[in-house]
Amino acid sequence: MSERVFVAMSGGVDSALAAALLVERGEDVVGVWMRLTAGGASSDSPRCCGTDEAGEDARRAAAHLGIPFYALDYAEVFGREVIDRFVRAYASGETPNPCVACNGYVKFEALLSDVVRKFGGSRLATGHYARVAHDAGRYRLLRARDPMKDQSYALYMLGQADLARLELPIGELEDKGETRALAARYGLPNAAKAESMDICFVSGDYRDLVRERAPAAFQPGPVERADGTVVGAHAGIGGLTIGQRSGVGIATGERLYVLRLELDRGAAIVGTKAEIATTTYALREVRFTADEPPAAVFAADAVLRYRGTPLASRVRVSTDGTAVLELTEAALVAPGQAAVLYRGDEVIGGGVVDHPLAA
């Protein structure tokens, strides 16, 4: 097998810089760009890395670096594993995390597997801000050196086999200044591109997409307090997010937030901030970067949103891929979001929030 490194190039500066650093290191580098939408859809979702326009930027960056470049079609797997899951999550009262799904199912499960098994490559590199360390026969996933840029949260699903084949060259960079300086030094043509933040495959209101794909999730229903008092009506579960304040369609003196969604009755339960924050959550699809938990019960810092504050917690792991997360202090996180477990700078694993448990 060759020692070739494939770099997933998004068309943005981070992945181009990752490729440049590998080239400078003397690696045998191949650039690949993943088409994530059907062709021709570039103008209405300009920030998506999977559109033709982004592909052109990636192609130019690869040509600039003098590396082979291929546009590969992952629109089918992206549609199935990211967009369909996104719609299903909202339709079932959850709040999806499409970036985590894209990393897990598309960039790593599909692309990494293709790189190794189809294209005969040895490793995959991406432009994520995180680090992989190798010591004592084990691969560790660490936060980026630059805490402002850290993206390790979105990579928690990686296991040992993935980490062994993963290169994250830009996670070692000290700060934004160094990134900019290096991009300028390599003369990367897209050094000035803005960082993408939106849901890449939705151009307007995501609710329109959910409504189109899952009209059944837009049946009106009652808005109730926890004690059953009806305080209003909503336009459909598919348009609601746990923890949101706006859009509930009620006018009372109190500030009320969506506390939970009862799918069978189509009811939205609302309450005050004090009512909704919970300390204990059930997690599903739990993964560990070491492929196994450190212990059946262990302490960790839980991060409940991208670049969120680490919260002291205790985790109790079951053998069926679920776990119970007990936070020291109450916090709010919507089902469907990722709870990522850290010890210091190391990601030890994480899971998808399934539902809150009684505090």
Place this chain on the structure above:
Amino acid sequence: MRRVYLDHAATTPVDPEVADLMAQVLREVSGNPSSIYAEGRQARALVDRARDEVAQAIGADPAEIVFTSGGTEADNLALRGVLKAREGEADGIVTTAIEHHAILDTALDLEAHGQARVTVLPVDRDGRVSAQAVARSIDERTAIVSVMHGNNEVGTLQPVLEIGAICRERGVAFHSDAVQTVGALAIDVRTMPIDLLSVNAHKFYGPKGVGALFIRRGTRVSTVQTGGGQEKGRRTGTENVSGIVGLGAALRIAASRRAVESARQAELRDRLIREIRSRIPDATLTGHPTDRLPNSASFCFSGTQGEALVVSLDLEGFSVSSGSACTSGNTDPSHVLLALGLDRDLAQGSLRLTLGRDTTGADIDALLAALPPIVARLRAASGATVSA
């Protein structure tokens, strides 16, 4: 890394003699062929000489040759120009499901704008259209029949003599996209009943961006772009002088080498097809087994993806394609393979190998060594089971 180029249906390297001639023209000939003074006359003489060379190569009269920007424009001019000339009298287009997009999409575009009625004829498993089906599809409103000479993806040759004879008998213009065959096969419009024929320089070791349309005297074609009236008003726009010179020279050279070169390539191709079939289980030859372009071998390998085949071979130094170059980067199965009746899964695993003047027996051996392990690897990755 030594590279082996086996994608001559996509494009061919420019013949060094052609390149030298073009460079000389670019440096030394500054005139506009329409100008009446010395520089203009010099440029005009070169364009005329190239027109003679093209005419000579296909047995046409120089006045029957119109230079274009390539095969796509020649195809557009043929369909749109004939339809426009027959406006109010005839609007039927009869064509086949395996035409190049330059024909199919042009016909469908005309239809979408209410300017044509289009009949797209199916082909058989080998990619051949039946001349009888063409005959049955012609009616009193048919303006043009367009059937390509040799298919760019699967290499199948069409019965253009038979179809041309039918068209002539019925008084319908017959166009053939001969982009893949001019320079490779003997073409003589004095004996072949073809009224319009598309030519593309870069398929026979000429430059990209220049082509020609043969328009038989008496065939009515209106211009589709308006301007200064060059090419006797049939294709207006200042002539691409160096490109036209390159086209003429390239076709002259190709015609002089054709018989020997096509026989040599056909022999290599036959060995390539035979060896792939013996070394790779479940390899499906696509297109006609014998009546095909002399340089073309095309296959589908079950349990593989064309994109992965092309990438893997490129990384090992081989330039090949999956389907046509125009649709690469898009993994929808080729319309040609689907028209042949291949199922979508099998059509995904297509590979096209097209030989050229520089292709040697050693190149074929190298490919035959590299390809089987790649196919095996892709099949293993997709968990395919293969019947030997």
